[in-house]
Amino acid sequence: MTSPMPARIGDPLSRVQTPALIVDLDALDANIGAMAAHVRGTGQVLRPHAKTHKSVEVARRQLAAGAVGLCCQKVSEGEALLPSGVRDLLISNHVVGAGKAQRLCALAREVRTTTLCSDTRHARVLSDAARSAGVQLEILIEIDAGDARMGLPDGDTTGLLQIAQMVQDAPGLRLRGLQVYNGPFQHIRSHEERTSAAVLAANRAKAASQLLQDAGLSCEVISGGGTGSFTADVEAGVLTELQPGSYVFMDADYGRNLDASGAQVSAFRQSLFVQTTVIRTASAGVVYLDAGVKSLNLDSGMPLVKGRPDLGFTKASDEQGRIEASPAGPAPELGEVLMLVPSHCDPTVNQHDWIVAVRNEEVEAVWPVDGRGCLL
Template sequence: MSRPPPARPGDPLDRVDTPALLVDLDAIEANIAAMAAFAQAAGCALRPHAKTHKCVEIARLQLAAGAAGLCCQTVAEAEAMLASGVRDLLVTNHVVGPAKLARLAALARRVRVSTLTADRRHVAMLSAAAVAEGVSLEVLVEIDAGDARMGLGESDLLPVARAVAQSPGLVLRGLQAYSGPFQHVREAGARTQAAAETARRAARARDLLRAEGLACPLITGGGTGSFQDDAALGVLTEIQPGSYVFMDRDYARNRDRGGGPYRPFAQSLFVRAGVLRARADGVCYVDAGAKALNLDCGMPEVAGRGDLSFTKASDEQGRIEPADPARAPELGAALMLVPSHCDPTVALYDTLVAVRGGRVEALWAVAPDPARSPPPDR
């Protein structure tokens, strides 16, 4: 169900209706600039993952800062990101199903499109879709980066890569070597070891392809938790971080090399919540629960209030307990919550309220979930 906008450009922060998804413009712009500068200095292409923000305006900022292209997780996200002006899209998923495959191939009429595979039967599906649309789809073979998920091991790599190279309508572009779980390994030394294992597997896969005379111009992977190690190891030709634009409480649970919280980027994403009830014992309830905050990585944090703990969530309410009842929020007060997991929290909203200096500067649309909207006309 579409909701009315929680604010208008020019509104002061205290006029923003709650619950609302806010982005601090100064912080997100600094994050985008910092990652772009890092990638340039490291000599590694940057392909940010749009599944984090699902927002054309943010994609434009990333592209203007020098991103080589965008990652998307679904065909619907890729379709939505066309409005950003992107010219090189990578759908980092295995697209299956006649309707989605046809839409993927149709995208290749407009921009450069790559996608993933790890199965010869799937290669045949991709080929049929590309031939039917009269286009070329570029394909990356997804390898097991050490997390035992969707990717292939060494013994299965070459048959799939050969199938891609030999199939009409397909071009073998290289390898996908991404490990989501490794981004959240808490200790810095262990994350470095995990990144090194991914790089070792990727280098071995690259060498196997080259020995067979198969092209491997692109090796892509890495993320917000491992980007520094990914670039330093020199195997990946591009990195695909996403959460760096926003950050969240779960990334803050990672440790840096000094043992402190992992904060290479500023927290820019918040959920503004209003206090619905303030009890005499200091416990209060806010209007942001499980329908306003994704909770798969735990409860949110109350920004700037280490003395308050978000302890429980129902569908539409959250419970907050104070360390000192005398400092508890009052009825009608507003609190800024740091989501525990930014990507799926953003997906709960239609609008990002872009704020600078305590005032609403813009409202940015969040690309709708494909279940809530039909595909665009072709």
């Protein structure tokens, strides 16, 4: 069951029922424009990752700003975002299972559809599904970007060539190139170390691409990169398309990354918040909010309180959060509304049915989180 809308168009921000997911439209639009401008003219293209926002409306804004398509992490996310008008989807994951493969092929009847592979057995499964459905699936071979996750290990030239040759020869498949995404490296705090990680990933991709081309195999696309490394990704000049996602919203964890001067990275503005209300003043300096684990995600730590460095979010149960005030400022009062900066934007969005889009302290729109719960 979808929860009731927490606000109506024209409502002042103060009347939004809490806990609610809030997006500052001015900041959102500025972030979308800034990333588009950074990539424009570089010879690379932008394919933003929609697992961050899961929203048709945000996707429309990204496409209007020049994105060539979208990344989705699950087939169901791609299905949910088709109304955005996207014509080119990358399912940047390994789609395994007969039911998912059938739906992947159904998606390929609607839009250009690319997915990942790093195993010859998997390539056969995808080929059989595509041939049976009468469609073509485009394939990126995923190589390890230095984070030892889903890609082929660095130096496995035999494996890379075997998979690439199989994909190129397989009915229903088309070899398009390489995927090289370094997820954990996006959150390395030091600018120098984060840049080094991006360069490492780029060098691995460059070597793999050259290997494919020397063997007469296709490598027209090298896709990867992210919000933490986008500057280095562009400067390295190896990737043909960039996949940042979190830049549209940002979060407390990305806020801990540092730029070359040692200051907090400031290329993008915080646009995503969880608005919450004080529901109990328990004791001196301690209050409880109506936003807990079911409204937030804590895998990257506790959220911050916007504009109140004197307040610390110290604990969360399912439905409540605990705030402790330092002596530097007064504790919030019963009924007071606070804005939390999520620690991790992607899974926080997935906790909510609605995005309340606000401009100048007034509700301009209420958008459904179209891809919420799209796990398949």
